[in-house]
Structure formats: C-alpha cells, structure tokens
Amino acid sequence: MSRVASEKWRSKLTSAEDAAKFIKNGMNVGVSGFTGSGYPKAVPVALAAQIKEAHDRGEEFKVGIFTGASTAPELDGALSDVYGMSLRMPYQSDPSMRNRINDGTTSYVDAHLSHSGPQVLAGHYGKLDVAIIELTAITADEKLIPSSSLGNNVSWIEAADAIILEVNSWMSEGLEGMHDIWYGVKLPPERTPIPITSAGQRIGQKYYEIPFEKVIAVVETDDEDRNTPFKPLDEDSKKIAGYYLDFLENEVKQGRLPKNLLPLQSGVGNIANAVLSGLLTGPFENLTSYTEVIQDGMIDLIDAGKLVAASATAFSLGPDYAQKMNNNAAEYAKTIVLRQQDISNHPEPIRRLGVLACNGLIEADIYGNVNSTHIMGSRMQNGIGGSGDFTRNSYISAFVTPSTAKGGQISAIVPMVSHHDHTEHDVHVIITEQGLADIRGLGPQQRAKVIIEKCAHPDYKPILEDYFARAVATANSQHTPHILREALDFHIRFLETGSMKP
Numbered sequence: 001m002s003r004v005a006s007e008k009w010r011s012k013l014t015s016a017e018d019a020a021k022f023i024k025n026g027m028n029v030g031v032s033g034f035t036g037s038g039y040p041k042a043v044p045v046a047l048a049a050q051i052k053e054a055h056d057r058g059e060e061f062k063v064g065i066f067t068g069a070s071t072a073p074e075l076d077g078a079l080s081d082v083y084g085m086s087l088r089m090p091y092q093s094d095p096s097m098r099n100r101i102n103d104g105t106t107s108y109v110d111a112h113l114s115h116s117g118p119q120v121l122a123g124h125y126g127k128l129d130v131a132i133i134e135l136t137a138i139t140a141d142e143k144l145i146p147s148s149s150l151g152n153n154v155s156w157i158e159a160a161d162a163i164i165l166e167v168n169s170w171m172s173e174g175l176e177g178m179h180d181i182w183y184g185v186k187l188p189p190e191r192t193p194i195p196i197t198s199a200g201q202r203i204g205q206k207y208y209e210i211p212f213e214k215v216i217a218v219v220e221t222d223d224e225d226r227n228t229p230f231k232p233l234d235e236d237s238k239k240i241a242g243y244y245l246d247f248l249e250n251e252v253k254q255g256r257l258p259k260n261l262l263p264l265q266s267g268v269g270n271i272a273n274a275v276l277s278g279l280l281t282g283p284f285e286n287l288t289s290y291t292e293v294i295q296d297g298m299i300d301l302i303d304a305g306k307l308v309a310a311s312a313t314a315f316s317l318g319p320d321y322a323q324k325m326n327n328n329a330a331e332y333a334k335t336i337v338l339r340q341q342d343i344s345n346h347p348e349p350i351r352r353l354g355v356l357a358c359n360g361l362i363e364a365d366i367y368g369n370v371n372s373t374h375i376m377g378s379r380m381q382n383g384i385g386g387s388g389d390f391t392r393n394s395y396i397s398a399f400v401t402p403s404t405a406k407g408g409q410i411s412a413i414v415p416m417v418s419h420h421d422h423t424e425h426d427v428h429v430i431i432t433e434q435g436l437a438d439i440r441g442l443g444p445q446q447r448a449k450v451i452i453e454k455c456a457h458p459d460y461k462p463i464l465e466d467y468f469a470r471a472v473a474t475a476n477s478q479h480t481p482h483i484l485r486e487a488l489d490f491h492i493r494f495l496e497t498g499s500m501k502p
Contacts, residue, residue: 003137003169004218012165012218016042019164019217023047025054025061027129028087030120030156031075034068034314034341035268035293036226038149040132040166041074042219048078055082062086066120066128068151068313068341069113069292069385070094072226080106089125090116091383101380110373113292113386114345117155122187130216131160135208136171138218144208146179147171148225149314150340154181157208162216169222174329179338180204196349199263199288200309200337229318230273230296236402236433237274243436244358244398245278247429251396257356263290265350265390266298267359268316271400273297275358280304290355292344292386294336296321302335311337313344345389357394359387361401361430364455365417366448366468367480368424368439370399376491377418384421391426403432403457409499411460413451415467416487430455444480445472459501 004010020043023029033039047063054061064087065079076094079085085100089109092098100106111119120128133153136145146153147168157163182204184192195203251257261284266272276297279287288309289298293316301307317325325332343349361372362381373384391397399422401412412432424447430437435454439447452464467486475481490500 002220003167004220005140006138006142008142008212009138009218012215014217014219016046016219016221019043019219020046020050022162022164022216023063023130025059026063028064028066028126030066030128030131030152030160031071032068032133032147032149032151032153032156033071033075034149034151035070035316036072036228037315037317038134038147038151038225039067039071039075040134040164041072041168041223042166042221043132043164044075045078048082048084051079051084052082064088064125066116066125066152066156067091068149068153070382074223074226087125091385093382098380098382108380110380110383112345112384112388113341114347114389117152117340117342118185118187120152121155121159127161128156128159130162130164131156132164132166133157133208133210134166134168136168136175137173138167144210145176145206146181146208146338147175150179150181150338151313152341153208154183154185154340155342157210160214163210163214164217164219165210165215166219166221169220170224172326172329174331174333177206178329178333178336179206181206181208181340182343183209185340185342194343194346194348196343197352198309199290199311199353200335202337204339225315225322227317227319227322231270233270233274233277237271238278239433240271240400240402240431241274241278243431244275244400245282247436247438248356249283260284260286260288262354262356262395263288263311265289265291265355265357265394266295267385267387268293268295269360271360272358275400276301279306290344290349290353292341299324299332302332308335309337310335311339311344313339313341341386345386347389347393350390350393354395355390355393357390357397359391359397359399361399361412363412363414363417364399364401364427364430364451365414366451366464367444368427368430368447368451369417369420370422370427371417371419372421374419376495388422391422396428397426398429398431399427400431403434403455404459408457408459409501410494411457411490411500413456413460413464414490415464416482418488418491432457445478463502
C-alpha cells in the first residue's frame with residue numbers, strides 16, 4: 001500500500017530518474033540525512049548516473065551537497081565515485097568521499113553542525129537550489145511525517161527554491177509522533193529564547209510544513225537506512241568506559257553531580273557506545289540524554305528502564321537495533337524526541353541543561369588540546385561533527401581514545417597536536433585505556449604532567465617526559481613550554497619511518 005495517501009500529493013509522483021533531471025550542473029542541493037539515517041536513497045543514485053553520463057560525453061556536471069551529517073554509500077559514495085561534488089558540507093564519513101576531499105577534487109567545509117543550517121539560511125554558501133528530503137509517509141489528511149532523522153531538513157526546506165520528497169515505506173509508521181520540530185529558529189536579530197528546560201521536553205510539532213507549490217517531485221522508495229554494526233567491545237574500550245563511569249560516580253560522591261547525573265551526550269563510535277553499555281550495569285538510575293544520535297547502548301538503557309528521556313536528531317543503530325526500532329518505534333516515541341540539529345546541537349540548551357559531553361579524538365597533546373579531524377595535520381578523516389557544539393558548551397567535556405593506533409606505531413598523546421579542533425580551554429577530561437586525566441583547574445605544566453602520567457602508553461611515556469623536561473629547561477617562557485623545532489617530531493617521524501618511536 002502506498003505511503004502517499006493524499007491524492008493531492010500523489011499528483012507529484014514520479015520516478016527517481018525523472019526527479020533527478022531537475023538537478024543541473026552547478027546547483028547546490030540540500031539533502032536530508034544524519035549518521036546514515038533518514039537520507040534520500042533513490043534520487044542521489046539516479047543523479048550520480050546522470051552525472052556519469054554527462055562526464056562520459058565530456059560535459060561538466062558537479063553539484064554542491066549540503067547534509068545534516070554523514071549519509072551513506074547511496075549518497076556520498078555514489079556521487080563521489082563519479083566525481084560529482086564540487087562542494088560538501090558539514091560532515092562526512094564515506095571512504096570515497098574522504099578520498100575526493102583529500103585529492104582536492106571536492107572542496108569540503110567542516111562546519112560546526114549547529115552553525116551549518118543557519119549559515120545556509122544566511123546565504124554564506126550561495127543559493128540553495130533544490131532540497132531532497134526523506135519522509136515516512138504523507139497521510140490522507142496531508143500530514144508529512146519525517147523519517148529517521150531531522151538534521152538540517154527544516155533549514156533546507158525553508159531555503160530551497162524547489163523540493164523533492166522521497167517517501168520511504170521501509171520506515172516504521174510508528175515514527176509518527178517522535179519528532180519535535182520547532183519553527184522558532186530565526187536568524188539575528190529575530191532570535192528568541194529556546195524554551196527547553198529538560199531533555200525530554202517537547203516544544204514544537206510532529207510534522208513538516210512544506211509548501212505544496214515548492215515540491216517538484218515525490219518519489220516512493222522502500223530502502224533500508226545504512227545500519228553499520230558496532231564492533232564487539234574490546235578490553236581497551238571496556239577500560240576506558242570503566243574509568244569514565246568511575247569518574248562520574250566520584251563526581252556524585254563529591255556533590256558536583258546529582259545521583260541521576262545530568263543529561264548525557266555521546267559521540268558516535270565504539271568507545272562511546274561502550275560507555276553507554278557500562279551505564280547499563282552501573283549505579284545510576286533515571287538517566288536522561290541530550291545528544292545528537294541514539295545509539296545501540298541507549299536503546300538498551302531505555303529497555304532496562306534506566307534512560308527515561310532521550311533527545312537527539314537521528315539514529316545511529318546497528319542492524320539488529322534498527323530492526324528493533326522499526327518494530328517498536330511507537331513505544332520508543334514515549335521516551336525519544338527527535339529534533340532538528342540546530343536545536344539538538346544548539347549551545348543554549350546544552351549550556352542550560354548542563355550536558356555531560358563524551359567524544360572521541362584522533363590525538364591530544366600534553367597541554368590538553370585536541371585534534372578530532374585530521375591525520376598528520378593535512379589529511380581529513382571525517383570532520384568535527386557536533387563535538388565542538390557540545391565540548392565548548394557542556395558542563396563537563398570528556399574525550400576518549402585508545403592511547404595508540406596503527407599497532408602501536410602512533411601515540412594518541414603527543415607534544416603538540418598537528419591540527420587544533422578543541423583547545424585546552426574547552427577540554428576537561430581525557431581518557432585512554434591507561435587512565436583518566438582530570439585537567440580541570442590545572443595550569444599548562446600541571447596538565448602536561450597529569451596527561452603524560454595517566455593517559456600515555458608506556459612505550460611513549462618516557463619520550464613525552466623527556467620532551468617536557470627539556471622544554472621546561474629551555475623554552476623562552478614557562479607558561480606553556482615548547483621546543484618548537486621538536487614539537488611536531490612525532491608526526492614527522494611517522495611520515496618518514498612509519499612509526500612515532502625514535
């Protein structure tokens with residue numbers, strides 16, 4: 001049975017191939033999607049085929065693609081495989097897309113997620129020509145039900161000259177009622193306070209407002225979201241999770257956190273999911289979450305009755321958990337609120353609620369600066385995503401990582417990061433499988449000693465201690481002592497020899 005139940009909207013039905021023909025060379029296209037959920041799955045593939053045909057004829061055909069965050073092979077992969085993107089923003093994780101960024105074929109703007117929608121609305125990227133938005137259904141009384149993510153969709157709908165809708169019957173009809181779309185987001189000077197005072201509070205409406213006259217095509221699909229399974233928990237992940245949970249328990253003991261903590265934010269990834277799994281057997285009850293994505297561990301916490309309210313903008317679930325969500329979405333909608341990302345990631349509610357942020361990193365230096373985006377200073381990995389939104393504005397900001405990578409040839413703790421994403425001013429806690437460094441209230445030299453002692457791998461600790469001692473002895477200032485000629489030697493050694501070890 002068709003998910004487009006309205007006769008009025010059925011008049012717009014067409015094929016993905018015909019819908020893609022509305023998109024021309026040089027256009028900017030805003031697409032739905034966030035961490036592999038809720039992205040359009042048919043029109044981008046058809047567009048990629050048309051771009052390839054144009055390139056085969058020797059014709060130029062590239063488009064700018066704006067998303068909520070990462071998408072999937074049917075979108076980022078398909079378009080990057082045919083060299084079809086001139087510009088991509090704000091976050092990606094596709095291997096082919098990453099290659100196009102790093103070989104210079106595609107320009108990449110790694111914007112903060114909370115900034116990206118407003119920046120497009122303000123015109124910083126030029127005109128948004130077309131938006132492609134996935135829906136769960138269009139009801140007989142013309143209600144437009146969002147799918148498994150909201151991301152930047154509301155901004156794209158407002159900014160775009162024309163809109164293509166993909167109505168995906170794979171999506172659970174139980175998603176109806178889970179979304180909370182607030183149309184109070186304005187650009188300055190019309191901004192007003194965001195009235196969120198608790199993680200599960202609803203302030204908006206359940207359905208999209210999309211002008212019928214802006215819609216140029218409706219395409220029906222039945223394709224699954226990309227649901228990548230999390231890796232099994234390894235010993236390092238369990239140790240990192242254990243250190244973090246012990247830290248939270250001590251914060252409660254010291255009277256700095258309530259017994260049910262404060263709203264949790266968890267970055268996407270296996271270690272972050274391990275932390276959530278650790279909460280399942282921990283002492284905390286009546287937990288809440290104000291975050292970007294709902295991961296497997298959060299579903300387990302909801303099922304166990306430990307997580308009583310969860311606010312996010314999308315799902316990032318393994319295949320089994322995606323199926324569980326599809327089967328029970330109406331029940332989960334009693335606990336989960338999906339918001340657009342310029343609300344889920346907005347500094348105002350993050351700061352007001354006192355969110356406890358926990359994100360991953362690529363490397364941290366001995367003074368507490370964090371690189372979460374670049375390999376060896378130049379090569380983009382994925383992007384900053386929402387980590388900046390939460391790190392800068394959280395009550396406590398933690399970063400987690402194994403202490404080494406590449407079989408021990410790379411240290412995650414270095415004298416100086418090769419790229420700055422989060423400065424020492426915003427980082428409160430760093431955790432590896434070696435231990436936890438609480439660097440709140442510490443000056444630079446104190447931070448260096450604690451980070452080296454608690455977080456560095458034994459193979460690299462003597463090297464870091466030697467560097468720090470010589471920097472203290474020879475630097476022209478004792479505030480943040482560095483030997484600049486040697487500060488990036490770790491990275492240079494790896495590029496020259498394949499190992500950071502001397």
